[in-house]
Amino acid sequence: LGAALVLIKAQSTLAALLECINATGATKVVYNHLYDPVSLVRDHNIKQKLAELGISVQTYNGDLLYEPWEVYDENGHAFTTFDAYWDKCLHMQMDPVSHLPPWRLVPASGIVKKYSVEELGLEDESEKYSNALLGRGWSPGWSNADKALTEFFEQHLLDYSNDRLKVAGNASSLLSPYLHFGELSVRKVFQSVRMKQILWAKEENSVGEESVTLFLRAIGLREYSRYICFNFPFTHERSLLSNLKYFPWHADQAHFKAWRQGRTGYPLVDAGMRELWATGWIHNRIRVIVSSFFVKFLLLPWQWGMKYFWDTLLDADLESDILGWQYISGSLPDGHELERMDSPQVQGFNFDPEGEYVRQWLPELARMPTEWIHHPWDAPLTVLKAAGVELGLNYPKPIIDIDLARDLLTEAIFIMREKEAALRAANLNGTNEEVVDNSDSIENLPIPKVVLKEKTPCPTSSSHDQRVPTMQNSKNGLFSRKRPKYVEDERPLQDNLHNCNKEVGTSTADDDLCSTAESSSAKKQTTSSLNSFSVPQFCPSSSKSKPSQEFESSDLKQQWQEEIDMEKNSSKDGAMKD
16 A cells, blocks of 8 residues: 554554544544454444544445345344355345555655554564564565465366365465455455356356355355354354353363363374464364364363464454354354264364374374374384384373263263253243353353463473474475475574473473463474474464454453463464365
């Protein structure tokens, strides 16, 4: 647009806007709609105040194909299932989109007091390095987004139906961050895909037609997430369906920590969590797998997982995360059933049959035979020894047995339904019997906070260390098609090693002070071979730039500004993301 980003330090968004308006003499404020309840409350209050001051306000749809209030059923009600909603959208008329480059802004008169990132203290030294690594992996901006879209259309869209579920390689579009930050118009993407759909239909290209149908569906899920949040604003903290109201969640912080660090003992889950920390992005299918494990195996409250995704995903947005986690938790009419339990081992065979993805992100399992790589706990000792794998030492044993997890889930569902039945009986009998509602206790239970600990120097590394690979040393870098590989001049690493718990591979030293980051990311490797995996002291972190949100409504119990604090010593879909 030709204008620099202006950072203003103020008590609130309104105060910052007024400071800018007064300095420039502006008479009009223009912005795009947001649809989560927090932003809606904030924007309404700002618009009302500006109107009182005689400032004109114009708002636009800059993020969706259709506004949420434009799509409804024959009775004028909001849809609650995706297929019905998306079918209605596909039959609605859409105004054509101009493909011209954006206009350049004319600098306004007046001087606005602005601050630099350094002056605001938004990032310390560790975050600067982390953000620099993230910048090497992703190239922001309108022109780069347009190039990524063109490349995907020309080289990958045709085979999308066949490749979209491959978790290794570059089968996905990787467009979600550009869409999230407004660098790419969703209407431009939609209409470009529809043109391909018409072309391939005329050519009777069935593969291409299937690909565009599936890709459009992915766009539709993004639309639907905002639609749900707008029409059911409580979904950022409560389930859309009331079925989880009495679910006995296990608020186990040790399990939560092991999941975050990629130390569950289930290779596909661990690989996904380590990739998330190292790159700020994971494949849609991996998002489904790790979130399903979180809810169904560990019985952890889905709100915790949603907040962690919000904190670590480069393309994180509240609405998509809400839809994804509620879909997995059985909280949507057309989502996964709560009873459904997908084995990570079976998922590995289905979506990473050769083990390429696991080997890329779990170097300690790199030499495991394909036959055993998704369930190393069943491998003979001779196989483990030949592969250099010591379960409980350099790779954790499963944090929970699959059969036990299934029994615990079944028991939890039984307890939930017992409480539901008791409530119904009490209502029918007209008694005042109280049934404990677990939802409020979970909402008021804060996500585990992380206390930063002092660096503990340790001169050597051991075979107990878990390591997270960088994209530099990965033979088939996940983003080799769209992301430049990391250069070799990585910052010297600082040691921060602890002895590992032999059962689950977690640190025994300062255990309560461990962070949400992969503790393994701070572990230094002694080898300098280019064929080995090296670990940067700091990897892409949650300090990525994304719009801050203010929370002014007293009705909103969950305050999203309380994001998970990440340890600075560590490196850091379907309803999820594409």
